[in-house]
Amino acid sequence: MTAHEIGLSIRNGTKVYPGTVALKAADFDLHMGAVNVLVGENGAGKSTMMKVIAGVEQLTEGKIIIDGQEVTFRTTEEAARNGIGIVFQELNLFPNMTVAENIFVAREKTRGGIDIDKATQRARTRELMIQLEQDIDPDDLVGDLRVGQQQIVEIAKSLAHDARILILDEPTSALSAAEVEILFRVIADLKKRGVGLVYISHRLEELIQIGDYITVLRDGVITGARSMEGVDVDWIVHNMIGESGKDFAKEIDHPFGDEVFSAEHVSLPGAGGDLVVDDVSMSLRKGEILGVYGLMGAGRSEFLECVIGRHRYATGSFAIDGVPLKEKGVSARISRGLALIPEDRKNDGLVQILSIRENMTMSSLSRFTKAVHLSLVREKQTVADFVKRMTIKIASPEHEVSSLSGGNQQKVVIAKALMTDPKVLLMDEPSRGIDIGAKAEVFRVMRQLAAEGLGIIFVTSDLDEVMSLSDRILVMSNGRITGEFTRDEATNAKLIEASAVGHKTEHKSKESV
Amino acid sequence: MTDQTTNMPSWSGSDALLLLLKARTFIALILVFVFFALHAPNFMSTANMVIMSKHVALNAFLAIGMTFVIVSGGIDLSVGSIVGLCGMVAGYLVLNGIDVGLGWSIQFNTFEICLLVILVGVAIGALNGFLITQLNVAPFIATLGTLYVARGAAMLSSDGRTFPNLNGNPEYGSDTFRWIGTGDIFGIPFSIALLIVVGCLAGYIAARTPLGRHIYAVGGNERAAGLSGIKVNRTKYFVYIFSGFCAALVGLIISSQLVAAHPATGDTFELNAIAAAVLGGTSMSGGRGRIIGTIIGAFVIGVLSDGLVMMGVSSFWQTVIKGLVIIAAVVIDQAQQKVQARVVLRAQAAMDK
Numbered sequence: 001m002t003a004h005e006i007g008l009s010i011r012n013g014t015k016v017y018p019g020t021v022a023l024k025a026a027d028f029d030l031h032m033g034a035v036n037v038l039v040g041e042n043g044a045g046k047s048t049m050m051k052v053i054a055g056v057e058q059l060t061e062g063k064i065i066i067d068g069q070e071v072t073f074r075t076t077e078e079a080a081r082n083g084i085g086i087v088f089q090e091l092n093l094f095p096n097m098t099v100a101e102n103i104f105v106a107r108e109k110t111r112g113g114i115d116i117d118k119a120t121q122r123a124r125t126r127e128l129m130i131q132l133e134q135d136i137d138p139d140d141l142v143g144d145l146r147v148g149q150q151q152i153v154e155i156a157k158s159l160a161h162d163a164r165i166l167i168l169d170e171p172t173s174a175l176s177a178a179e180v181e182i183l184f185r186v187i188a189d190l191k192k193r194g195v196g197l198v199y200i201s202h203r204l205e206e207l208i209q210i211g212d213y214i215t216v217l218r219d220g221v222i223t224g225a226r227s228m229e230g231v232d233v234d235w236i237v238h239n240m241i242g243e244s245g246k247d248f249a250k251e252i253d254h255p256f257g258d259e260v261f262s263a264e265h266v267s268l269p270g271a272g273g274d275l276v277v278d279d280v281s282m283s284l285r286k287g288e289i290l291g292v293y294g295l296m297g298a299g300r301s302e303f304l305e306c307v308i309g310r311h312r313y314a315t316g317s318f319a320i321d322g323v324p325l326k327e328k329g330v331s332a333r334i335s336r337g338l339a340l341i342p343e344d345r346k347n348d349g350l351v352q353i354l355s356i357r358e359n360m361t362m363s364s365l366s367r368f369t370k371a372v373h374l375s376l377v378r379e380k381q382t383v384a385d386f387v388k389r390m391t392i393k394i395a396s397p398e399h400e401v402s403s404l405s406g407g408n409q410q411k412v413v414i415a416k417a418l419m420t421d422p423k424v425l426l427m428d429e430p431s432r433g434i435d436i437g438a439k440a441e442v443f444r445v446m447r448q449l450a451a452e453g454l455g456i457i458f459v460t461s462d463l464d465e466v467m468s469l470s471d472r473i474l475v476m477s478n479g480r481i482t483g484e485f486t487r488d489e490a491t492n493a494k495l496i497e498a499s500a501v502g503h504k505t506e507h508k509s510k511e512s513v
Numbered sequence: 514m515t516d517q518t519t520n521m522p523s524w525s526g527s528d529a530l531l532l533l534l535k536a537r538t539f540i541a542l543i544l545v546f547v548f549f550a551l552h553a554p555n556f557m558s559t560a561n562m563v564i565m566s567k568h569v570a571l572n573a574f575l576a577i578g579m580t581f582v583i584v585s586g587g588i589d590l591s592v593g594s595i596v597g598l599c600g601m602v603a604g605y606l607v608l609n610g611i612d613v614g615l616g617w618s619i620q621f622n623t624f625e626i627c628l629l630v631i632l633v634g635v636a637i638g639a640l641n642g643f644l645i646t647q648l649n650v651a652p653f654i655a656t657l658g659t660l661y662v663a664r665g666a667a668m669l670s671s672d673g674r675t676f677p678n679l680n681g682n683p684e685y686g687s688d689t690f691r692w693i694g695t696g697d698i699f700g701i702p703f704s705i706a707l708l709i710v711v712g713c714l715a716g717y718i719a720a721r722t723p724l725g726r727h728i729y730a731v732g733g734n735e736r737a738a739g740l741s742g743i744k745v746n747r748t749k750y751f752v753y754i755f756s757g758f759c760a761a762l763v764g765l766i767i768s769s770q771l772v773a774a775h776p777a778t779g780d781t782f783e784l785n786a787i788a789a790a791v792l793g794g795t796s797m798s799g800g801r802g803r804i805i806g807t808i809i810g811a812f813v814i815g816v817l818s819d820g821l822v823m824m825g826v827s828s829f830w831q832t833v834i835k836g837l838v839i840i841a842a843v844v845i846d847q848a849q850q851k852v853q854a855r856v857v858l859r860a861q862a863a864m865d866k
Binding site for chain 1 (some may be wrong): 721722723724725726727729730733734736737738739740741742744780796800801854857858860862863
């Protein structure tokens with residue numbers, strides 16, 4: 001392996017936020033023409049380090065060196081002028097504007113500084129889309145694109161400005177397998193052109209596949225930095241959490257009970273007239289964990305939303321404990337024993353400006369109410385119980401829920417669902433955007449709940465998760481169920497095959513499957 | 514949990530500042546009060562206090578209803594017009610009763626008149642709720658529409674004339690109508706006693722009932738509230754109906770106090786109500802605000818305008834000063850949010866370590 005030139009370094013970088021040190025005396029080298037992988041639990045300081053490089057934040061101590069010169073970026077524009085581009089984990093796009101407009105936002109190509117040169121923007125966008133192998137029209141509204149395509153647009157935005165250093169913060173979290181492959185090809189191409197890439201992700205296998213150098217962070221300290229050769233998952237996990245452990249599938253064997261939930265012929269029409277959920281039937285027994293695997297847009301989330309009663313035009317029937325579910329509204333279905341943990345915690349799961357306590361009891365206020373009077377004393381006690389039971393790390397239940405880390409927020413959402421005493425728990429990507437430690441705890445909670453007799457349906461696009469956690473696995477593709485496997489039958493290959501059923505041969509990527 | 518630096522006893526700086534910022538409306542009220550006590554003649558006299566409280570009460574009723582609406586993420590521009598229309602309905606009923614044709618007319622006593630007037634206010638509130646929840650009209654537009662409709666209806670009811678001499682008729686039992694505006698209970702003017710009752714009721718709903726919690730949740734994040742099983746539409750109906758109810762009370766009180774009903778009554782009252790709510794710390798983006806804050810906010814505005822009148826400041830300057838106070842309140846509110854977030858994040862960061 002040829003030695004890669006170092007394009008940017010941080011020396012003794014320290015960043016102090018009020019009350020916490022996010023980064024402690026970090027020394028980081030960014031290699032050009034290579035993929036520099038960055039891993040660590042949430043709150044380990046990865047994002048802080050990247051924000052410092054991208055000019056979003058400034059170091060409290062230490063320095064950033066580019067080409068032997070110390071630099072400080074006060075704004076993102078300043079960093080961009082120095083060839084640094086960043087793709088944030090959360091999309092920063094305008095759904096009401098076209099793809100071309102989004103790519104050139106705030107850096108519009110103009111004639112004489114006033115008139116926007118739409119033709120040039122469009123042409124440049126088309127070039128970028130060809131490079132990214134995407135069939136996206138420059139005049140499409142970003143709001144009409146799938147999340148995966150939006151992420152591609154976000155990446156194109158950075159490419160458009162000829163970034164020399166490109167930071168990708170969890171770029172694959174919303175991409176399908178085919179799209180991930182395209183992204184990887186683009187990354188390889190950029191590497192050849194000498195671009196220095198920083199790649200942040202929670203998917204460890206992916207990191208090993210793509211990375212050239214790896215840096216592991218824990219609690220703001222760099223615990224490991226080396227070239228990727230010889231690195232395996234154990235080494236990463238060991239440096240991330242300090243001890244070797246990936247025990248989220250610890251088995252508690254228990255017998256299943258009777259059928260607790262069934263769905264018959266559920267369909268949901270989509271915006272384009274086709275069916276988003278197409279004649280889906282399934283049944284679930286007490287104490288069973290049913291994993292639903294599929295790519296983004298396979299209709300998994302929509303199915304769960306049909307179950308909880310969010311879609312008025314859904315057809316089909318459900319039954320709980322054998323009794324048909326006639327109720328239409330969400331609240332009525334919750335009272336029948338269903339509970340949903342939505343995929344999008346920020347927009348669907350929590351009311352950010354309310355306190356942790358108010359969020360937790362939101363679905364179950366009737367528990368604490370006599371006539372119209374709400375007993376705050378009993379509410380507080382119950383919240384304290386759940387905080388302890390779920391091991392949620394909080395300073396006070398009265399603080400705003402937005403002050404918590406992703407993992408703790410997820411536990412608040414789970415606690416909210418559990419307070420309604422559900423019989424069936426519907427979990428949509430329960431591990432999305434939370435770190436390995438919190439993930440393991442969430443999975444342990446799921447196992448434990450199942451052992452207590454709760455039926456759980458969980459949706460995921462992570463193969464490892466679905467394989468290690470489920471008692472039974474359903475695969476969905478294009479709105480239909482395309483495979484059903486018991487724990488023993490299931491293999492990675494079978495699941496991937498089933499999840500691609502009905503997809504056109506997209507970009508030749510299937511050959512590698 | 515590993516080593517954590519003990520930053521427990523850092524109760525200084527930002528915590529004290531936060532407390533100060535949280536109590537800002539109250540501090541503002543005290544400052545305004547002290548200022549006028551020193552500079553305005555007769556400001557502290559009992560008579561003036563009673564008159565001032567009566568003025569404040571009118572705005573406070575509307576502001577309480579408005580607070581619920583704003584907390585739920587909406588806005589109610591129609592309250593001023595509802596005041597006007599309800600005043601006219603009250604005046605019409607006192608003077609004419611309802612003509613059923615055939616030379617007959619039904620006459621009502623005071624209690625019945627009050628019920629009917631409140632029914633009108635509630636109905637307009639329900640109409641707002643219907644437009645917003647069932648027909649998906651944006652709250653601003655829906656209530657702007659009802660603002661015009663209600664004002665127009667008020668004008669039509671008398672062809673723009675005033676209903677004078679609402680003394681009522683002892684035969685029909687409506688002679689007690691004047692008592693609403695002038696009477697008192699245990700020495701407290703009735704309108705103020707009613708404000709205390711409504712204020713306590715609203716405060717109770719906000720803090721100690723599921724309904725109140727639902728209002729905050731809907732305003733904070735409607736999607737999450739809906740998915741948590743909260744009946745979003747029902748909650749919205751309630752806030753607009755309650756706002757309409759409060760406006761009807763004000764309509765009754767004003768027409769009784771003046772012993773007359775004029776169709777232009779209540780013009781721009783909605784703006785004062787919004788101002789009081791904002792001054793009291795209600796966030797226009799929904800999810801945040803307290804009834805007691807709103808009432809204090811109403812008092813700040815009321816004391817300010819009455820005090821300035823007593824000092825002989827021109828009404829033009831009063832308007833300017835009122836505007837500046839509102840802007841200052843929101844600026845300070847932003848500062849509070851920032852400090853609060855810092856305090857919370859610091860405490861949480863200490864936990865996460």
